[in-house]
Amino acid sequence: MSALFNFHSFLTVVLLVICTCTYVKLHFPAILEHKTGFRGFFWKAARIGERLSPWMGAGCFAMGVSIIFF
Numbered sequence: 001m002s003a004l005f006n007f008h009s010f011l012t013v014v015l016l017v018i019c020t021c022t023y024v025k026l027h028f029p030a031i032l033e034h035k036t037g038f039r040g041f042f043w044k045a046a047r048i049g050e051r052l053s054p055w056m057g058a059g060c061f062a063m064g065v066s067i068i069f070f
Contacts, residue, residue: 008066015063017042018056022049 004010025032025046032043049056 012063012067015056015060018045018049019060021046022053022056025050
């Protein structure tokens, strides 16, 4: 089943994209320096991860627990 049609999978993909973009921006900032176009989407995801890092950490932890136990 596609992640677009399953809400749980969709949330997992969104969390992973945000966390991955934040990691890439911290280690390789030149890759995500464009704020427009296709790379702009990933720049915005990295920005969300930077600004909401405690909430993103809690979301990733909750998602991991739900994947393991449910």
